Amino acid sequence: MSEFTIGQLAKETGCKVPTIRYFEKIGMLPEPARSAGNTRIYTAAAMARLTFICHCRELGFPQKVVRELLGLVDHPDQSCETVTKIAATQLDHVNQRISHLAALKVELERMISSCNGGRVAQCRIVESLADGTHATS
Numbered sequence: 001m002s003e004f005t006i007g008q009l010a011k012e013t014g015c016k017v018p019t020i021r022y023f024e025k026i027g028m029l030p031e032p033a034r035s036a037g038n039t040r041i042y043t044a045a046a047m048a049r050l051t052f053i054c055h056c057r058e059l060g061f062p063q064k065v066v067r068e069l070l071g072l073v074d075h076p077d078q079s080c081e082t083v084t085k086i087a088a089t090q091l092d093h094v095n096q097r098i099s100h101l102a103a104l105k106v107e108l109e110r111m112i113s114s115c116n117g118g119r120v121a122q123c124r125i126v127e128s129l130a131d132g133t134h135a136t137s
Helices: 006-013 017-025 044-058 063-073 081-114 124-131
Strands: 040-043
Touching: 006 017, 006 040, 006 044, 017 044, 040 044, 044 063, 063 081, 081 124
Parallel strands: none
Antiparallel strands: none
């Protein structure tokens, strides 16, 4: 099948219909042709582009960067050096988030292990949350 309705496109890509419409509205996905009944008709190229966008978003690329990547994809004869730099920058961001999450995990484990049970008024977790100091600062 080389033509898809928005519902079929959503099913094939795992992208929700409102999200597809949003990507069209902001210009990341070109507006599709319309059938005689005014139904959106998407091509295989639109599906490939949407799949690309969704995968970029799953990898955490911000919308601005996805737009930049789409611009590069639209000019395939260029060097992929910029794409590599973009991916490396995103990897740095992911590693920073992993580090931050690991610190949060340690802090939560510390708080939980300090709890002796009893009443909320004497709860060490509540005390830790209330004092505002934590190991991730």
